[in-house]
Amino acid sequence: MEKLALHGGPKTKPTPFGQGRRFGEEEKKEVLAVLDSDVLFYVFGSKVKEMEAKMKQMYAMKYCSGCSSGTAAVHIALGALALSPGTEVITSAITDMGTLTGILYQLLVPRFADVDPQTYNMDPKSVEKLLNRRTGAIVAVHHAGLPADIEALHELARSRRIPLIEDCAQAHYTKWRGRLLGTFGDVSAFSFNHFKHITTGSGGAVMTNRADLEERIRLFVDKCYFRDGRKRNPYFLAPNYQMTELQGAVAVAQLGKVERIVGARRALGSRLIAGLERIPGIIPQRIPDGAEHSFFLFVVRLDPGRIRATVQEFCRALEAEGIPCEPNKITGGRPVYLYDVFQKRSAFPGSLLPFVSRDLRSKVAYLKGLCPVAEEAFERTFNLNINEFYSNQDIEDMVKGVAKVAEYYAVSP
Numbered sequence: 001m002e003k004l005a006l007h008g009g010p011k012t013k014p015t016p017f018g019q020g021r022r023f024g025e026e027e028k029k030e031v032l033a034v035l036d037s038d039v040l041f042y043v044f045g046s047k048v049k050e051m052e053a054k055m056k057q058m059y060a061m062k063y064c065s066g067c068s069s070g071t072a073a074v075h076i077a078l079g080a081l082a083l084s085p086g087t088e089v090i091t092s093a094i095t096d097m098g099t100l101t102g103i104l105y106q107l108l109v110p111r112f113a114d115v116d117p118q119t120y121n122m123d124p125k126s127v128e129k130l131l132n133r134r135t136g137a138i139v140a141v142h143h144a145g146l147p148a149d150i151e152a153l154h155e156l157a158r159s160r161r162i163p164l165i166e167d168c169a170q171a172h173y174t175k176w177r178g179r180l181l182g183t184f185g186d187v188s189a190f191s192f193n194h195f196k197h198i199t200t201g202s203g204g205a206v207m208t209n210r211a212d213l214e215e216r217i218r219l220f221v222d223k224c225y226f227r228d229g230r231k232r233n234p235y236f237l238a239p240n241y242q243m244t245e246l247q248g249a250v251a252v253a254q255l256g257k258v259e260r261i262v263g264a265r266r267a268l269g270s271r272l273i274a275g276l277e278r279i280p281g282i283i284p285q286r287i288p289d290g291a292e293h294s295f296f297l298f299v300v301r302l303d304p305g306r307i308r309a310t311v312q313e314f315c316r317a318l319e320a321e322g323i324p325c326e327p328n329k330i331t332g333g334r335p336v337y338l339y340d341v342f343q344k345r346s347a348f349p350g351s352l353l354p355f356v357s358r359d360l361r362s363k364v365a366y367l368k369g370l371c372p373v374a375e376e377a378f379e380r381t382f383n384l385n386i387n388e389f390y391s392n393q394d395i396e397d398m399v400k401g402v403a404k405v406a407e408y409y410a411v412s413p
């Protein structure tokens with residue numbers, strides 16, 4: 001057995017991983033055009049409109065609105081649906097806080113569905129158990145770039161006549177049975193933050209096919225101001241989530257690259273899965289039939305029956321081999337409901353809202369153990385880095401590194 005780099009042995013990966021630039025001539029051209037136009041405000045400019053037209057065309061959707069972030073996009077979707085305060089919204093226990101921010105700001109009550117133990121996506125069976133007469137929407141999260149079981153979730157929402165929002169922040173241009181995510185729900189939300197497949201630094205987009213939601217979406221982006229000459233008279237509360245022309249310009253160029261980026265990640269990720277699957281005790285995220293994974297994240301589980309190391313110990317050894325990895329991370333480091341804002345019910349100072357019922361008699365509590373599969377998943381998994389600039393050699397080296405560390409820590413038969 002080869003000596004671990006941690007113990008002074010040779011490093012598996014002494015060479016750097018593939019790197020590249022995300023922005024090039026395409027972005028420069030678009031941004032310079034905006035500056036030359038002397039307008040950065042989306043109402044008077046053309047780039048946010050161009051980005052919206054491009055996204056609509058790529059996804060074959062009727063309406064698209066650019067906005068300032070993925071957090072804003074989810075908030076806009078909820079605001080457009082005009083759910084009354086106190087209404088429950090079901091979402092995944094594993095997601096970014098950005099999925100929850102809009103829920104809380106709209107004074108809606110989040111309910112957390114547990115996840116599938118192999119995909120880490122929300123489990124439709126758990127969603128079903130949470131449905132009740134107070135449920136006003138489901139926010140499906142396509143986590144890590146892997147489609148959630150969107151047909152099952154769509155069917156649950158349809159059967160209860162409640163809207164389905166798709167949070168596609170981590171799943172740009174990703175397909176389920178050949179159909180793009182973001183086209184299943186009543187509304188879909190995208191993020192262009194720094195870490196996403198494509199980025200505008202911060203930014204987002206909301207899409208829908210529902211004509212009845214389009215106006216409220218546009219108004220929710222922009223203080224409930226009509227921008228078509230009609231007299232200003234906001235008739236509901238809406239923030240300012242405008243996308244600027246600079247973000248719009250970069251988004252136009254980035255949208256032109258998304259298919260290639262996702263394709264490259266999918267090829268590399270599939271190769272990594274194929275390599276890791278052969279290593280005893282190493283369990284990559286399961287890709288259900290019909291799902292195309294766009295590998296925003298690459299999540300790996302250790303089988304405690306075959307590997308006698310904690311994920312922290314395993315990752316320390318892997319890092320020493322030159323393979324970056326993050327233990328207990330998935331998204332956010334723990335199920336979202338374990339964050340203080342839920343544990344202490346401290347969304348708003350001096351108030352328990354929205355974690356209290358409309359008649360103020362009962363409070364919602366998010367106790368540890370609420371979603372045991374999600375909680376256990378964080379303990380047993382680590383994330384490997386992956387991006388579109390990696391080479392096949394990088395992937396082979398990652399597989400070799402994991403195999404070496406797994407062999408060292410293998411439980412003897």
Ligand SMILES: Cc1ncc(COP(=O)(O)O)c(C=O)c1O
Nearest residue numbers: 069070071096098099169191193
């Ligand atoms: C699933 C999910 N939803 C929402 C968001 C929020 O997006 P943003 O950071 O653009 O506000 C993120 C960002 O990490 C995310 O991963």
